[in-house]
Structures are given as C-alpha cells and as structure tokens.
Amino acid sequence: MLKVGRGANAPPFIVMDVIAAANARQSALAPGDPAVIRMEVGQPGTGAPAGAVAAAQAALRSGDPLGYTEAFGRRSLRERIVSHYRAWYGLAIPTERIAVTVGASGAFPLAFLAAFDPGDRVALTSPFYPPYVNILTALRMRPVILEAGPETRFQPSVAMLEALDPPPDGLIVASPSNPAGTMLHPDELAAIATWCDRTGVRLISDEIYHGLNYDSPIASACSVSGSAVVVNSFSKYFSMTGWRVGWLVLPDDLVRPVERLAQNLFISAPYISQVAAEAAFDCHAELALNVARYRRSRDHLVRALPAAGFSRLSPAEGAFYLFADIADRSNDSAAFCARMLAEVSIAVTPGVDFDHARGNRFLRFSYCGSEADMREAGERLAGWR
C-alpha cells in the first residue's frame, strides 16, 4: 500500500458541502417554486469593481505576456498598498514589508511556516475560520482553542491569554471576524498586541474584513505592533474573490523568510489579478455602495431575525455575518440547517465548521447576497418554526 501523508487528513471545509446541498436543492425545484436564498456563502454577490475589470481587459489586449512577477508582486501594486495604509490608517509602511499573495489563503501557509515550527502552539478563539485550524494542523502545528462567548463578543481578551500556561508561540486574531461578525476595538487590539510583544508571542492579524465595519473605527495590528504579521485580501471589501489576490504586511524579521517561501511555493500571484487589484484602489465610490447595501441588510436582519425566533445573535459589527445561538430551538445545527433548506429554501451554515465543541447549537447567516433576498429571507423565516 502506498503511503498517504497526514496532511491528506485535513478535514473538509463544511460550508463547501452546504453550498453543494443548496445547488442540488435549487436544481430540484419545480418551475415557479421560490428560488433558494443563499445565506451560506461568504462571498460578495457583486463582481470586481468596473475599474478593476477594465484594467484587466486593457492588460489582456495590450499584448503584455502576463508572465510571473517578483514573488512579492508588482512594485506598483505594493506601492498602492502602502498608499492605502497611509490613507486608511495614517501609517507609513515601507514597500519592502508588503508581500502580494494568492489571496489571504495563500498568505496563511507563508506566515505560519515563516513564524512557527512543527509542534508550536498557536492560540485562537472559537468560533474560528476553519482553515486556520486545518492549515496549522496540516503543517503539524498545534492549535490552542480559547472558547469565547458573547461576554467578549466572541473575541479573545488579555485575561484569556494570561490564563494560558505556558504562553503559546503564536496568536491568530480576526477583526471583524468570521463567523461572528464581531470586532476587536482599537483599544482591545492594542492591549492584545502589547501583551503579545511583552510575552514573545507572534501575533497574526487577519484583517480581510477591514472596510466592512459599520459602527466603530478599525485599527490595524501594524499600527500597534512592529512584530505582528497582517493578512489582508482583495476578496471581501474589494469584491474580488475569484481573482485570488491578497497581501501580507510583514515585520522586518520575516520579510526575507517569507520571500524565500513565496518564491518556492507560489512563484507569484496571478499577474492579471495584480493589475486589476491595483485599479481597485481607484474604485472606492463603487465599493462604498456595496458597503451601504450590507449595512442596510444587516440593519434589516437584526430586526427580522429576532422576530422570527433567532433572538440570540452576535453583535453585528462588521463583515457580513450573523452568528446565531439556536440552543432554544435545536441541539443539532446541521439537521436544523438541512430542514431550513428543505422547508423554506434558505441555505445557512451550521456552526459545527467554526466551533467543534459548541457548533451544534449555532449557525451562521451571511448577508452579502442581494438586498431583496435578505428581505425575503426575513419574511420566509417569520412563518417558519
């Protein structure tokens, strides 16, 4: 028998199975049946902004060979990312510290391999974005799960970190987070970053939902720590999921290690996507319309869902998710979500993906679909028990 590596045991990302079930339900519907409302997916219903598409089309027509770029990306894109940090956060980041990656997903293995060794303990709160745990585990690193609840808005706190003995080697934070849609407010992020620096813990900050914060200002970990690794992407605010382009802001000591890894693992992010991403920085007016739409959908759902019996919702501060505690309705969120899909054609994601211990009593609503669909979802659920 041929050997199969342990990395092949990585668990599935269950939301992908939910997407398949929703597709199957949609194709089984009779003509005239109401369509499936997609609240399981975490990707904007909109495509890339028009200016990004136009830039890609121009590049295709130009005869440019669209070859590899340097491992850290096109210099002009890295400079636009630097300008973005100046404009959004008032920060002056040297261009050398910016690495363009194949989405945030491509950034994680680079960051984890550069910062940690097999066996290292990396803390994160549950509920969490499943690939953090699955990638760490595939790389033989050890996730240390901190159970978080509504008292800390499903985010870590310094008290939770201080209770870890010995302290971990690393900490992953995400604000706004997936699946809870909650934030670490600037003072909370600063306190955590200071604790990490003092304790010698490498902070990895996933900032992919920056720009999708509705009530409070947002801070980047690179404004409070010189040793943090910041992960970001064009997938969410910039609405460019399929273009597969993201970036890292690296601390000085990890620049060269990550560059060597990137050269070997990916060579570079797709050239055409880098061209489009650069142009996306000129599209804030169009992107602001998306954000306004998410905000209206959120405002609607935080009223409609409690009226429909989902009264325990995470505070909807950012991203486009609401995490609902459904313990008063079910102790089997996978079965509950399957029944919702079968009976009212609404696809949502059971919490088991995000929290192995408590996910059976949670589910995640995603509200990045059309505004009309989000209103219709409230109506369908109002009459459903």
Ligand SMILES: Cc1ncc(COP(=O)(O)O)c(C=O)c1O
């Ligand atoms: C918290 C979080 N980080 C990272 C990613 C991966 O994003 P990308 O499309 O940039 O690979 C996602 C995607 O849903 C996410 O929710």
